[in-house]
């Protein structure tokens with residue numbers, strides 16, 4: 001399994017492979033190590049992730065490893081092309097383009113692998129073992145963590 005996370009000390013983006021077998025993750029930028037909790041993985045083949053290694057929250061969600069910008073670019077390009085076809089009174093072509101765009105998006109979405117994302121720190125996990133322990137995105141949990149982070153920020157700003 002591979003992790004991509006923001007270093008808690010220097011906020012550099014760190015990527016590490018084979019995290020199932022590691023005892024710690026170190027940041028190549030500042031050298032600060034994050035200790036992998038003992039109970040982070042449920043035994044099995046492949047080992048399943050139970051909690052975030054960085055924060056370490058137990059609340060994560062499954063999402064598609066799909067770059068949203070790519071999806072959006074396809075939709076925008078499709079809309080632009082269909083507008084041109086519409087202006088040329090090419091009715092069939094207009095709908096063919098719109099339908100084709102939607103189809104490409106659906107197919108891309110289906111072939112993209114799943115990844116796990118942490119609500120609290122945004123760490124991402126990819127590879128075997130990301131499925132099985134967690135559900136999809138939940139707005140309520142997301143909101144809870146967002147408010148917690150906002151409170152922490154407000155608190156530390158007040159204290160210093």
Ligand SMILES: [Zn+2]
Pocket residue numbers: 007008009010011012027028029030031032
């Ligand atoms: Zn660092």
Ligand SMILES: [Zn+2]
Pocket residue numbers: 052053054055056057118119120121122123
């Ligand atoms: Zn986390």
